Amino acid sequence: MASEITRREGMALLAGCGLAGLGLIASGDGARAAAAPSIDAVARKGKRRFGSAFGWSPPGADAGSFANPAYAALLERECGVLVPENELKWQALRPDAASFAFDRVDAMLDYAMRQGMAVRGHTLLWHRPKWMPAWAESHDFGSTPATEAERLLTTHIETVMRHCGPRIASWDVVNEAVDPETGGLIEIALSRAMGGAQQSIDLAFHTARAHAPAAELVYNDFMSWGAGSATHRTGVLRLLEGFRARGVPVDTLGIQSHLVTNGPDIAATVARQESDWRAFLDAVVAMGYRLIITELDVRDTGLAAPFAVRDPLVADYTRAYLDIMLGYPQLGDVLVWGMCDKYSWLDGFDPRDDGKPRRGCCYDPDFRATPMRAAIAAAFAGRLGES
Numbered sequence: 001m002a003s004e005i006t007r008r009e010g011m012a013l014l015a016g017c018g019l020a021g022l023g024l025i026a027s028g029d030g031a032r033a034a035a036a037p038s039i040d041a042v043a044r045k046g047k048r049r050f051g052s053a054f055g056w057s058p059p060g061a062d063a064g065s066f067a068n069p070a071y072a073a074l075l076e077r078e079c080g081v082l083v084p085e086n087e088l089k090w091q092a093l094r095p096d097a098a099s100f101a102f103d104r105v106d107a108m109l110d111y112a113m114r115q116g117m118a119v120r121g122h123t124l125l126w127h128r129p130k131w132m133p134a135w136a137e138s139h140d141f142g143s144t145p146a147t148e149a150e151r152l153l154t155t156h157i158e159t160v161m162r163h164c165g166p167r168i169a170s171w172d173v174v175n176e177a178v179d180p181e182t183g184g185l186i187e188i189a190l191s192r193a194m195g196g197a198q199q200s201i202d203l204a205f206h207t208a209r210a211h212a213p214a215a216e217l218v219y220n221d222f223m224s225w226g227a228g229s230a231t232h233r234t235g236v237l238r239l240l241e242g243f244r245a246r247g248v249p250v251d252t253l254g255i256q257s258h259l260v261t262n263g264p265d266i267a268a269t270v271a272r273q274e275s276d277w278r279a280f281l282d283a284v285v286a287m288g289y290r291l292i293i294t295e296l297d298v299r300d301t302g303l304a305a306p307f308a309v310r311d312p313l314v315a316d317y318t319r320a321y322l323d324i325m326l327g328y329p330q331l332g333d334v335l336v337w338g339m340c341d342k343y344s345w346l347d348g349f350d351p352r353d354d355g356k357p358r359r360g361c362c363y364d365p366d367f368r369a370t371p372m373r374a375a376i377a378a379a380f381a382g383r384l385g386e387s
């Protein structure tokens with residue numbers, strides 16, 4: 001028997017039982033989810049992986065963390081790859097210009113290794129002043145600012161990649177450097193000191209490649225298929241073309257995929273957005289870039305409040321999106337930005353107009369599987385005939 005199922009499927013089965021043991025199975029969807037193969041297991045049959053963001057917390061805290069048994073059960077049940085939601089960012093790692101705080105990341109990496117899960121790195125340079133530590137935005141770059149800025153950036157990247165080593169094989173090297181309003185590049189203090197964003201972005205990728213020649217290097221951003229994202233898409237294409245022209249080592253475009261519905265007529269919304277989105281993806285893969293979905297979730301905007309009404313619409317929107325994306329052989333992993341509505345960033349960042357909690361994840365606040373979970377699994381399963 002043991003040789004017939006993989007270790008992970010075994011873990012998934014155990015986790016399924018664990019979920020029941022933790023009394024987390026209430027609705028039919030949950031029972032079906034627990035009985036069903038994990039999303040990652042279905043994804044792997046199509047030579048992809050499924051995963052999620054996760055966090056650090058003290059043991060047993062009510063948080064989206066590996067140290068919360070209820071949340072860990074979801075990760076172990078469904079995921080094959082994880083990404084720290086916050087703990088690898090400059091704001092978390094760099095209390096000041098001289099020191100690094102790896103304790104939380106180390107605990108998260110140890111957990112993932114124990115579970116036999118892969119880990120993605122997010123992010124070596126979030127190219128926005130708001131998300132850089134205050135000290136970095138007010139740093140004194142001295143009489144030779146470019147030299148000091150290059151030292152600060154390369155030291156950060158080398159130290160973080162050396163510390164994490166082969167435990168992280170895919171990195172969001174640069175995150176969100178394109179201004180959605182203008183399509184131009186966003187400056188930070190480091191880049192201004194270096195002579196411009198193009199210099200800091202290129203140096204980040206060259207440094208990462210030099211330090212981890214085998215790692216997947218990703219430019220990650222939130223340009224989307226949504227109305228109003230055309231300028232952002234154009235700016236990202238221009239950045240990707242520039243990388244090729246200058247020989248900057250970038251392997252993959254990270255597509256965050258924070259989807260936003262636009263009213264209940266899902267088919268009409270998809271029809272409005274699909275062709276421009278395919279044109280964008282076609283242009284990206286034509287330049288030889290791979291694709292990865294790094295932060296999938298759904299803002300159920302414009303959908304009526306009753307769960308029975310909006311949950312299936314969220315699922316339909318997710319399925320329509322994944323049916324397009326999974327049609328690209330260049331697409332690798334698919335990660336969601338958290339497994340459970342209870343711990344999602346969505347309500348804090350962009351609450352619904354009616355004040356009702358958003359339902360944009362695979363599990364609801366009571367850890368019951370949502371129709372979105374089934375839609376993601378079905379999208380992967382729907383591709384198996386092709387591979």
Ligand code: G3I
Nearest residue numbers: 085086089091122131175176222256258295337344345349
């Ligand atoms: O850890 C500190 C804690 O010590 C302090 O007491 C608390 C109160 O200020 O803040 C905590 O830091 C918060 C951190 O999340 C950890 O919870 C930051 O204030 C808060 O801004 C941060 O929000 C994160 C945000 O990125 C900014 O880093 C969200 O959780 C995270 O979901 C979000 O993720 C981003 C991706 O990195 C990039 N793409 C978009 C995505 C959503 O915005």
